[in-house]
Amino acid sequence: MVLSMLLFGGATLHYFALALTIGILFGIYSSVFVAAAIAMWLGIKREDLIKAPARKEGDPKDPNAGATV
Numbered sequence: 789m790v791l792s793m794l795l796f797g798g799a800t801l802h803y804f805a806l807a808l809t810i811g812i813l814f815g816i817y818s819s820v821f822v823a824a825a826i827a828m829w830l831g832i833k834r835e836d837l838i839k840a841p842a843r844k845e846g847d848p849k850d851p852n853a854g855a856t857v
Contacts, residue, residue, distance in 0.1 A: 790812060794805035 790808045793801050
């Protein structure tokens with residue numbers, strides 16, 4: 789939306805849309821690097837983010853066996 793305002797908004801909206809675009813880009817850039825630094829500081833690994841396989845326990849005839857919520 790902001791890019792369309794920047795391109796098609798005319799002279800009236802140009803600088804406002806430019807400021808919003810720059811703010812969005814810097815916000816995305818800082819969020820990515822801050823989140824990565826916090827994840828490294830917490831010691832989170834890729835394996836921690838992958839869903840573990842469902843455990844199969846209980847009655848094999850149970851239609852809800854192995855269901856996760």
